[in-house]
Amino acid sequence: MNLEYALNHPNVCAEQPVEDCGIIVFGASGDLVHRKLIPALYGLALRRLLPPRFYILGFARSEMTDEVFRERMREAITDAHGEQPADTLNAFLAMCRYTSGSYDDPAAYEKLAGRCSVCDLDFDSSGNRLFYLALPPELHPEVVERLAQAGMTSEGQDHKPWARVVFEKPFGHDLQSALRLDARLGKVLAPHQIFRMDHYLGKETVQSVLMFRFANAIFEPLWNRSYIDHIQISALESIGVEHRGGYYDKAGCLRDMFQNHMLQMLAITAMEPPISFQAERVREERTKLLRSIRPWPEDDPANWIVRGQYMAGPPNILPNTQTGTRTAHSALPDYRRERGVAQDSETETYVAARLLIDNWRWQGVPFYLRSGKGLQRKVSEIAVTFKRVPYSMFGMTSKAQMPANVLVLKIQPDEGIDLTIQTKQPGPKSCMSSMSLSFKYQEVFGVTPPNAYERLLLDCMQGDRTLFWSSEGVEAAWRLIDPVLDMWRRRPERCPLHRYPAGSWGPEAADALLVNAGHRWRRPPEMAGTHTAFF
Incomplete structure (x- = not known):
């Protein structure tokens, strides 16, 4: 497959529209926000996948002004994406604001609710809110309960406006802690509001x-015990x-x-x-x-x-x-x-x-x-090894002479798919050789696959929990x-x-x-x- 083939064949996309929303990031001064979240949101902006009206409101214990927060986000974006056109970057940073407070202080959540309301007006947003908890897991229950007490997780009729909360792994330290966490979240959030993040997905x-x-x-007809030997x-x-x-x-x-x-x-x-x-x-x-x-x-x-x-x-x-x-x-x-x-x-x-x-x-x-x-x-x-042929008419019987077909789904690096097959070598003799039928996403489509957080953040905004x-x-x-x-x-x-x-x-x-x-x-x-x- 080459790029011309890919571009000349229609794509079938099942994307839902992205509604206007505010993205409230807890732990906004932390490493995860710097390395992953803000670069991913900027990547969505470059691909024109963010809603036309949105804002990013950072929340953390550290005190800083909106301007200092924007400069930190500028550094995060350039670290991840390299130097960017000034107009594009400045337009994105203009959507970023910041407020500080303690995660266990009810007054901080009242202040946060006020900043959200001001941002809704300033950016003409419809009141939809996505809360991203880039925090240690032990803080998740209290933060969500405080948000609920401040009225920020309430939704309107037919979930309009909506409120969604994203949780980073781990989800508990063991079975009992995971069950306790789920019980506490279930008291203040509906199931459709909970997004448990696993960036590998x-x-x-x-x-x-x-x-x-x-x-x-x-x-799919081969994807079973009759044809597959083992999977790594x-x-x-x-x-x-x-x-x-x-x-x-x-x-x-x-x-x-x-x-x-x-x-x-x-x-x-x-x-x-x-x-x-x-x-x-x-x-x-x-x-x-x-x-x-x-x-x-x-x-x-x-x-x-x-x-x-x-x-x-x-x-x-x-x-x-x-x-x-x-x-x-x-x-x-x-x-x-x-x-x-x-x-x-x-x-x-x-x-x-x-x-x-x-x-x-x-x-x-x-x-x-x-x-x-x-x-x-x-x-x-993910490497799928198929069963070897049951009988070789070529006189080759060892695994080295007649290896199995292997399908490899490469997740990282060099994202792509390889399929190893056996074929005849050119020449007058009947010599067999292994060949890998291969494609790489970057070579075929001409783009680097997006950051995993881009896909998942987009799904959060669309309400897709797949x-x-x-x-x-x-x-x-x-x-x-x-x-x-x-x-x-x-x-x-x-x-x-x-x-x-x-x-x-x-x-x-x-x-x-x-x-x-x-x-x-x-x-x-x-x-x-x-x-x-x-x-």
Whole structure:
């Protein structure tokens, strides 16, 4: 496929209109707002996807004027997007205002309500409000209750004007805390007002899985135990915990990645087709899939799940696919020497797991999930390995001679899709070779896929909860994860913490999860591809 083909074929879009609204950002002086939210909102403005009348009102403890806030937002935008045309940037910043106060002070919310009313008048907004809580999760219940007491979460007839609240993960620290949080939110918010954010669901390739499966008749009939041998889902990072050591040491990889991102990617990959592409129907099928996952056995956990922690390693030398050169990355320190991490920490920075799904479609098909920090390469992908041909008439019988077809959905970097097939090499002899049919979003469409937060913020403004967690989904995920955390706490010797050098592919013990079943983790050159032909 090339750009000319893509542009000459009509696009089918199902976008809802975006209504005028105010975007009230709690924690507006924090890192998440600087790195993600404001750049994403500006990205929507560049694509002309924001409503014609809107405003952004920041709220945090730090005192600052509107002008200082705008300068900070200017810096955030240029950090993310580079230098921008002055007229475009200034027009966006003119929509930004700021107010300060304590998150537990009722007077601060009365002041905030007054600023919102003034902004509604100044920007001719219709009173719709989107509250984004870029705050530590422990503050969420009190902030929402204070908003309700100040009358800011009330909606009019037929939800006009509307009020919606966006919550960043994690959704609780364990099952009981998640249930308590849900109960408190349910007392002051209606279900349609709650948007539980998981930015992985906003990534372009993750969204594409649904259309890839359910809009192409050649793949969905093969998407089951009869044709698929196993599936690997990876979310690997080459960086360490960086500035998040204090948070990460209390959470760990299982809470930080598996309970949300990894299980959601699994659910989208394996769910049954919903009866329609409506939010509640899609969310129901994701939850059904999560409930179908077989719990990990407590009597033999080491053969199902492996945990590791990185230690100091040598500088990481990585290939640069753009220039063909190799780039050296600084060596990481031992995790236990990272800032904010306990010197005797037993927190896992890597988890690999094998799991089974007990339903008609997937019975007996192993799913392998892995995520970690301090690894050799940054890569997130979903790799579907199909069963090998039952008989080879070419006289080639080994896996090396007759490898399986593999479909890889690349989430990041180099977003795209690869399909590895077998074909004849040119020449007078019957020689077989693997070839990757590949496309990259940037090469085909000529644009970089948008930031995941752009997609999700747009959905919030449209009231579309398709790519957000439901309370039932959160509960199902915690019911799977909680027993593992409890077992690690009570019987750590049953699933020991394996130390692995930074810059490696993780602990060797993770390989045994696959080897015993005749499989192995994907590593270069598989992740880089072999012979490539572009669609």
